[in-house]
Amino acid sequence: MKALEDKILKEGQAIGSEIVKVDGFINHQIDVAFMDEMGDEIARLFKDSGATKVLTVEASGIPIACSAARSMGNLPVVFAKKAAPNTMTEEFYGAEAKSFTKGTVSMLRISKKYLQEGEKVIIIDDFLAHGEAGTALCEIVKMAGAEVVGFSAAIEKKFQGGAEKIRALGVPVKSLAVIEKIVDGVIEFEK
Amino acid sequence: MKALEDKILKEGQAIGSEIVKVDGFINHQIDVAFMDEMGDEIARLFKDSGATKVLTVEASGIPIACSAARSMGNLPVVFAKKAAPNTMTEEFYGAEAKSFTKGTVSMLRISKKYLQEGEKVIIIDDFLAHGEAGTALCEIVKMAGAEVVGFSAAIEKKFQGGAEKIRALGVPVKSLAVIEKIVDGVIEFEK
Numbered sequence: 001m002k003a004l005e006d007k008i009l010k011e012g013q014a015i016g017s018e019i020v021k022v023d024g025f026i027n028h029q030i031d032v033a034f035m036d037e038m039g040d041e042i043a044r045l046f047k048d049s050g051a052t053k054v055l056t057v058e059a060s061g062i063p064i065a066c067s068a069a070r071s072m073g074n075l076p077v078v079f080a081k082k083a084a085p086n087t088m089t090e091e092f093y094g095a096e097a098k099s100f101t102k103g104t105v106s107m108l109r110i111s112k113k114y115l116q117e118g119e120k121v122i123i124i125d126d127f128l129a130h131g132e133a134g135t136a137l138c139e140i141v142k143m144a145g146a147e148v149v150g151f152s153a154a155i156e157k158k159f160q161g162g163a164e165k166i167r168a169l170g171v172p173v174k175s176l177a178v179i180e181k182i183v184d185g186v187i188e189f190e191k
Numbered sequence: 192m193k194a195l196e197d198k199i200l201k202e203g204q205a206i207g208s209e210i211v212k213v214d215g216f217i218n219h220q221i222d223v224a225f226m227d228e229m230g231d232e233i234a235r236l237f238k239d240s241g242a243t244k245v246l247t248v249e250a251s252g253i254p255i256a257c258s259a260a261r262s263m264g265n266l267p268v269v270f271a272k273k274a275a276p277n278t279m280t281e282e283f284y285g286a287e288a289k290s291f292t293k294g295t296v297s298m299l300r301i302s303k304k305y306l307q308e309g310e311k312v313i314i315i316d317d318f319l320a321h322g323e324a325g326t327a328l329c330e331i332v333k334m335a336g337a338e339v340v341g342f343s344a345a346i347e348k349k350f351q352g353g354a355e356k357i358r359a360l361g362v363p364v365k366s367l368a369v370i371e372k373i374v375d376g377v378i379e380f381e382k
Contacts, residue, residue, distance in 0.1 A: 029305045030253075030268040032260045059249035059270065062221075063257050069223045077221040079250065083293065102274065114220045 001041050001176040004154065005189050007034065008177060014185045019101075020155060026126050027060050038176055039067025042124060042152045045174045049149040051075060051122040055115075055141065057097075057108060057133050058082060061125040064154055068124050075122075078114045080137060082106040093143045095136035100129060108136045110144075117145035128153035128175055131162025138169050155179065158190060192232050192367040195345065196380050198225065199368060205376045210292075211346060217317050218251050229367055230258025233315060233343045236365045240340040242266060242313040246306075246332065248288075248299060248324050249273060251317040255345055259315050266313075269305045271328060273297040284334045286327035291320060299327045301335075308336035319344035319366055322353025329360050346370065349381060 013021040025031035042064075054077045056065035062079055069075040083106070084092075092109045099106065115121075123137050134151060141148045148171045156163055156175035159182075163173045178190040204212040216222035233255075245268045247256035253270055260266040274297070275283075283300045290297065306312075314328050325342060332339050339362045347354055347366035350373075354364045369381040 023302065023305070028269060028272070028302055030257060030260075030270070032257050032268060033265040035257070036261075059253060059272075062250060062253045063268075066221060066223050066226070066254050066257060069221075070227075074224040077223060077254075078219060079221070081219070081250075111214065111219055114214070 001038070003034075003037060004177045008155065009187065012187075014182045014187045016185065017182045018157075018160075020157065020179065020182065020187065022155065026064075026154060030063050032063070035063045035067040036070075038064055038154055039069075039071045041176055042068040043071035045152065046072075046122055046150045049122055049172075050120050051149050052120045053078060053115075053122070055080070055110075055121050055123045055137055056125055057137065060127075064126055065124040068122075068152070072122075078110060080108040080110050080140070082108060084109055093140045095139040095143075097132040097136040098130075099132070108133065108140065110140050112144070115141065115144040115146055119144070119146040120149045121146050122150045122152065123148060124151075125153045126155065128156040128162045128166075128173070129160040131160075131165040134162055134166050135169070138166065138171060150174070152176070192229070194225075194228060195368045199346065200378065203378075205373045205378045207376065208373045209348075209351075211348065211370065211373065211378065213346065217255075217345060221254050223254070226254045226258040227261075229255055229345055230260075230262045232367055233259040234262035236343065237263075237313055237341045240313055240363075241311050242340050243311045244269060244306075244313070246271070246301075246312050246314045246328055247316055248328065252315060255317055256315040259313075259343070263313075269301060271299040271301050271331070273299060275300055284331045286330040286334075288323040288327040289321075290323070299324065299331065301331050303335070306332065306335040306337055310335070310337040311340045312337050313341045313343065314339060315342075316344045317346065319347040319353045319357075319364070320351040322351075322356040325353055325357050326360070329357065329362060341365070343367070348373075
C-alpha cells in the first residue's frame with residue numbers, strides 16, 4: 001500500500017536496524033481516516049476469505065481491526081487480553097507471547113464464549129515482527145476448533161521472520177507495508 | 192441513549208452491586224456498528240464543544256473514541272498508555288490512576304509530542320466509575336496547558352461518584368447510559 005509506505009517515510013521514525021516508530025498515526029496518536037483507508041485495503045485483500053470474525057490483540061491492534069471489520073460488513077471484533085481483569089471470570093483459551101518492544105512475556109487470553117468452533121477468523125494487527133503474538137493467536141484459534149483464514153498487519157518487518165512462521169501454519173499472510181530491512185535508520189521496503 | 196440501555200439489559204450482566212459486564216459488545220468482543228451509533232451520539236452531545244482532539248485510555252476506550260472522532264470530522268485520537276514500551280523514549284506527562292477491576296495502580300502516560308498547549312480535548316472512555324482514569328487524564332491535559340472541553344463515557348456508574356469528581360474540575364460530563372444503582376444484579380438506570 002503505497003500511501004502507507006509514504007506515510008511511514010514521512011511521519012515515522014526508524015531507529016537502528018530493528019525499530020520503526022509510528023506513534024504519530026498508529027501506536028499513540030491515531031489517524032482515524034487513515035485507519036479506515038487501511039481497513040478498506042485489508043477488506044479488499046481478503047474479500048474472498050469468507051471471514052466471519054476479526055481477531056486482534058490489545059491495544060494498538062484494535063483501531064485497525066475495527067476499521068477492517070467495518071469494511072468487511074461489520075464483522076464482530078474480538079481482542080485478546082494481555083492481563084486478566086477480575087471481571088474475566090469465565091473459562092478462556094490462553095497462549096504465551098513475548099513482546100520484544102516491552103521486554104515482557106504475556107499470556108494472551110480469549111474467553112471461550114467469544115471464539116466458537118467452526119468460525120472463520122481473520123487476524124489483524126498493527127505490526128508483524130517476530131510473529132509471537134500472531135502465532136499465539138493462531139494457536140488459540142486452533143484450540144477453539146475454529147480456522148484462521150488470513151493474517152494481515154499494517155506493517156510487517158520481514159527480516160524478523162514472523163510472516164514465515166505464520167505461513168508455516170498454512171495461513172495466508174498479506175501485510176500492507178513490508179519492510180525488507182532497516183539500515184542505519186533508513187527503511188527499505190520490499191519491491 | 193435508549194438503545195444502549197436496552198443492549199446492556201439484554202446482553203450485559205450485572206454482578207452484585209458494583210459490576211456491569213459488557214464483554215459481548217464493548218470490553219472483549221466489539222460490535223463495530225453499535226460503536227458507531229454510540230460515536231454518533233457523543234458527537235451530537237458535544238457538537239458545540241469546539242473539540243480539536245479526542246483523548247482516551249488503552250485498551251477498551253479506543254474503539255468508542257475512534258468512532259466518536261470519526262463522527263466529529265476525523266479528529267485525531269490519542270490514547271494514554273498504562274505501561275511504557277521501550278519505544279517510548281521521549282518526554283511524557285504522567286498521572287496515576289487506580290483500576291478497581293484490575294486491582295492495580297497504573298501511571299497513565301501521554302507523550303508531550305501529542306498533547307499541545309491550547310488544544311481543546313474531549314475525553315472519551317468506555318466506563319466512568321470512580322473517576323480515577325478520568326481525573327488522571329484531566330490532570331495530564333492541564334499539565335500540557337490544554338483544555339478539557341468535555342467528558343463522555345458509554346456507561347456511567349453514577350453511584351461510584353466519578354462524574355461528580357470530573358464536574359468539580361469544571362468539565363461537562365455527558366454519558367450515554369447512567370446507572371443509578373445495581374441491586375442484587377438488577378440494573379436501575381437514571382430516569
